[in-house]
Amino acid sequence: MKPVEISKGVYSVGAIDWNIRDFHGYSTERGTSYNSFLIVDEKTVLIDTVKKGFEDQLIDNISQVIDPKKIDIMISNHTEMDHSGGLPRVMHAIGEQKPLYCSKMGFKNLSQHFRQQWNYHGVENGEELNIGSRNLTFLETRMLHWPDSMFTYCKEDGILFSSDAFGQHYAGFEMFDDAVGHTIMAHAKKYFANILMLYASKILKLVEQVQASQLQIKTICPDHGIIWRKDPGKIIDAYVKWSRQIPEKKAIVVYDTMWHSTEKMANAIAEGIYLEGVAVKPIHIRSSHRSEIMTEVQDACAIVVGSPTLNNGMFPTVADTLTYMKGLKPQNKIGAAFGSFGWSGESVKLVQAELEAMKFQIIEPGARIQYVPDDAGLASCVAFGKQIGQAVNSRNDE
Amino acid sequence: MDKYVCNICGYVYDPEVGDEDNGVQPGTSFDALPDDWQCPVCGAEKDDFSKED
Ligand SMILES: [Fe+2]
Numbered sequence: 469m470k471p472v473e474i475s476k477g478v479y480s481v482g483a484i485d486w487n488i489r490d491f492h493g494y495s496t497e498r499g500t501s502y503n504s505f506l507i508v509d510e511k512t513v514l515i516d517t518v519k520k521g522f523e524d525q526l527i528d529n530i531s532q533v534i535d536p537k538k539i540d541i542m543i544s545n546h547t548e549m550d551h552s553g554g555l556p557r558v559m560h561a562i563g564e565q566k567p568l569y570c571s572k573m574g575f576k577n578l579s580q581h582f583r584q585q586w587n588y589h590g591v592e593n594g595e596e597l598n599i600g601s602r603n604l605t606f607l608e609t610r611m612l613h614w615p616d617s618m619f620t621y622c623k624e625d626g627i628l629f630s631s632d633a634f635g636q637h638y639a640g641f642e643m644f645d646d647a648v649g650h651t652i653m654a655h656a657k658k659y660f661a662n663i664l665m666l667y668a669s670k671i672l673k674l675v676e677q678v679q680a681s682q683l684q685i686k687t688i689c690p691d692h693g694i695i696w697r698k699d700p701g702k703i704i705d706a707y708v709k710w711s712r713q714i715p716e717k718k719a720i721v722v723y724d725t726m727w728h729s730t731e732k733m734a735n736a737i738a739e740g741i742y743l744e745g746v747a748v749k750p751i752h753i754r755s756s757h758r759s760e761i762m763t764e765v766q767d768a769c770a771i772v773v774g775s776p777t778l779n780n781g782m783f784p785t786v787a788d789t790l791t792y793m794k795g796l797k798p799q800n801k802i803g804a805a806f807g808s809f810g811w812s813g814e815s816v817k818l819v820q821a822e823l824e825a826m827k828f829q830i831i832e833p834g835a836r837i838q839y840v841p842d843d844a845g846l847a848s849c850v851a852f853g854k855q856i857g858q859a860v861n862s863r864n865d866e
Numbered sequence: 867m868d869k870y871v872c873n874i875c876g877y878v879y880d881p882e883v884g885d886e887d888n889g890v891q892p893g894t895s896f897d898a899l900p901d902d903w904q905c906p907v908c909g910a911e912k913d914d915f916s917k918e919d
């Protein structure tokens with residue numbers, strides 16, 4: 469990648485990671501980028517760095533614009549190592565005593581990542597920094613998605629440097645929304661579902677605050693993926709919609725299976741849901757990735773989960789999916805459990821307890837079938853599916 | 867005295883410990899915290915907390 473001028477004197481100088489496919493357990497089938505932004509003014513500023521291992525690309529890009537030693541101020545919007553991993557190299561290149569601006573929590577958190585005694589400036593929410601012809605404003609955005617997260621806003625250019633918010637794991641030569649087209653929304657949605665869903669209430673509050681403050685946002689520069697310049701309102705509106713979590717008329721049947729019995733049940737339940745006119749997708753856990761499943765959970769109304777009983781317990785991959793899902797706190801869902809078993813059959817009860825813990829509206833009783841389902845058993849699964857489909861429809865009628 | 871959990875980040879307010887970084891003495895009940903007290907980890911407001919069960 470080469471540096472790209474976003475606005476006069478403002479450059480994107482980060483790195484593309486074409487090859488990453490597993491981002492701390494999130495599947496990144498299109499790779500990602502670690503975005504870093506350089507503002508050349510009376511004082512020159514760098515916002516965020518890259519993941520460790522990508523510093524060469526970053527330093528090289530900066531050098532194509534300006535001698536790195538001429539950078540006066542480092543700003544860290546977010547402590548997570550995909551953005552701070554390059555700090556030691558960058559601070560070394562620009563000068564170890566140069567001021568490092570971050571939020572108050574950023575100061576605490578960076579100090580627990582790096583042992584260097586850098587010249588930290590922990591900023592207050594709303595604090596301004598004049599860098600010549602521009603004024604930067606720091607906006608605390610705690611838990612979007614770490615305690616240290618903040619945005620840096622440049623009034624003169626109308627640019628919001630938004631850290632991970634509005635990002636997408638997408639590697640491409642296209643740098644902007646207008647270049648990449650609508651397909652980017654699926655990546656943005658997956659990012660939201662897997663990183664930000666649990667902070668939905670915070671996002672809604674933040675958007676309200678931003679709208680009340682009447683910040684002029686012409687361009688949004690997130691730390692991953694493309695820059696939103698043609699229509700930044702589109703991604704903000706999408707975040708509001710996703711944060712409200714109003715489910716669509718859709719169900720997913722997420723299951724694993726040992727000898728295809730739970731699978732047969734899953735397909736019969738899905739058929740019953742479909743017969744009620746609800747969009748439905750059976751998802752076999754070991755054929756999907758948990759982060760793909762979460763993207764489907766995002767707008768589904770009913771989450772139907774099936775597990776065989778293994779050694780008196782839930783099947784381990786189902787536990788993985790449920791643990792991950794629970795942490796992301798999906799709201800306003802209908803839940804139902806099912807599964808085949810050999811002799812004891814604890815799994816349905818255990819799955820249902822997990823769905824209850826997520827405050828889903830449970831369709832009871834869950835469907836249990838011993839060994840291999842016969843025609844009557846499958847018919848009962850279709851009926852269970854219809855019951856779930858009707859519950860989805862009654863939600864949509866409200 | 868009851869402990870309270872932040873619904874946003876999971877921080878637990880323990881009245882026996884207080885929140886001395888933000889001037890709250892040990893022994894201060896959750897109800898006695900000032901209205902503008904915020905979660906020391908994530909900045910959530912008091913109404914984002916629920917009683918720990
Ligand atoms: Fe992050």
Ligand SMILES: [Fe+2]
Nearest residue numbers: 548550632691
């Ligand atoms: Fe990130």
